Amino acid sequence: MNNTSLYAFSPEGELLWKWGDNSTGLNAFGSPAISSNGTIYIVYNNALYAIYNGNILWKYNHGGVASSYVSPVIDKNGVIYLSTTSGILAINPNGTLKWKKTTGTVKSPIIIGNDGTIYFVDENNLYALNKAVANxxxxxxxxxxxxxxxxxxxxxxxxxxxxxxxxxxxxxxxxxxxxxxxxxxxxxxxxxxxxxxxxxxxxxDDKKAPYISVNNPSGRYNKTITVNVTINEEGFIYYTIDGSNPVIGGNLWNGSLLINKSTVLRLIAVDVSGNPSPIYTFNYILENNGQNNSNSSGSSGKASKAVKPKPIVLPDLKIVSTKTKKWLCVC
Missing domain, CATH: 2.60.40.10 (Immunoglobulins)
Known part of the structure; x- marks a missing residue:
């Protein structure tokens, strides 16, 4: 290769092909790089060229290079790296840009480590680049x-x-x-x-059973209460108040229940994965409530006071006598 032309020779020294001449007006920089498939990459003053068997496959405009450090480098995946006046270019084997790292003018050859890390120097810094791998x-x-x-x-x-x-x-x-x-x-x-x-x-894989919470626990109450029930995750709650066990798909809980008499509330929950909770039982005993007092029958629930009867006063008794019978009369 000279500044304008690229030559390919056989092992015996026979010229196989030649690319470029003085008429192109191009100047080559650095040394060419050869990929495993025989493609040759060479930097000219206007672009990076990919040449195969003397034919141009593609060219990529690099935007300017520093003439002393512009030999392209190829990694194990065939990606071509080129140093420029504004940083490093990574170019795919088909001639498209893979990525660009913007720095100052690169002032050293590009070195690729065994782990794929790219090393180079600009005017002020040493860089070690490694492509990001998502994980x-x-x-x-x-x-x-x-x-x-x-x-x-x-x-x-x-x-x-x-x-x-x-x-x-x-x-x-x-x-x-x-x-x-x-x-x-x-x-x-x-x-x-x-x-x-x-x-x-x-x-x-959700295998954990849900659990429920109530605002009023089991106990004795002296007034009407409202019971609110919640589940700790997305799901459904079913209930009974007749002493039977609730079943999934039965009476669906609607958020609250008014308790105005002694009640046994039973609950079961099921989450969206189909995991059922245990059955919860809450016993509410309402005291001093006329509707639950056996003596009330709709009254106010207060016991009636005993009333002392008035004495009965009888008039004087007289005895009337006959020959055959005696009577007691009131006259």
Whole structure:
């Protein structure tokens, strides 16, 4: 290669092909790089060229290079890295931009470590770049799942797809599923022109029974009370007040119940995963309530006072005598 032309020779020294001549007006910088498939990448003053068998596959306008440090470098995935006057370009094998890291003018060759880390120097700094790889872990509790971002690095845009038609842009979101199942969850991270996606099957298995709470516990009350019942998670409550055990699908609780006489309230709850609660029994005894006093019969409930009877005064008695019978008469 000279400043204007690229030559390809056989092992025997035979010229196979030549690309470029003085008429192009192009000046080559640095040394060309050759990929595993034989594509040659060479930097000219106007663009990075990809040449195969003497033909141009594509060219990418790099925007300006420093002539001393512009030899392209290829990683194990075929991505081409090029130093420019404004930073590092990562270019896909098809000639499209993968990402760009903006810095000052690069003043060193590009070195790629065994782990893929890219090292270079601009006017003021030494850089060590490694492409971000999306990753996350999760912890589930019933239908609630906590997601934790494990992506290497910071400053990314996050996009979560929870696999149930809902999404989030938080870094570490918590999500509640509506039912048990396996959900395909994906995390997409993006920065500049770099995008990476990590997908994981998340299993939601809610086996924990719900529990209920009441505002008034069992006990004795001297007035009418209102009982409110709540469930600790999404679900349904069923009840009875006739002493029988409640069943799922029976009398659906509507939020509150007025207790105006002694009542045995029994409750059962079921969550959206089908987990039933135990049966809860609450015994409410209402005292000093006329409707529950056996002596009241609709009265005020107060006991009546005993009334002393008036004495009966009889007139004087006279005895009347006959020969055959005697009578006692009142005359």
């Amino acid at each position: 996350f872990t999760y912890n589930s509790s019933n239908l609630d799942v906590e997601f934790t971002d494990r992506t290497n690095g910071n400053g990314f845009y996050y996009y979560w797809d929870f696999g149930d038609g809902t999404f989030s842009s938080e870094r570490n979101p918590t999500h509640r599923y509506s039912s048990n199942g396996n959900y395909t969850v994906s995390l997409t991270i993006a920065t500049g022109n770099h995008i990476d996606v990590f997908t994981l099957i998340v299993t939601v």
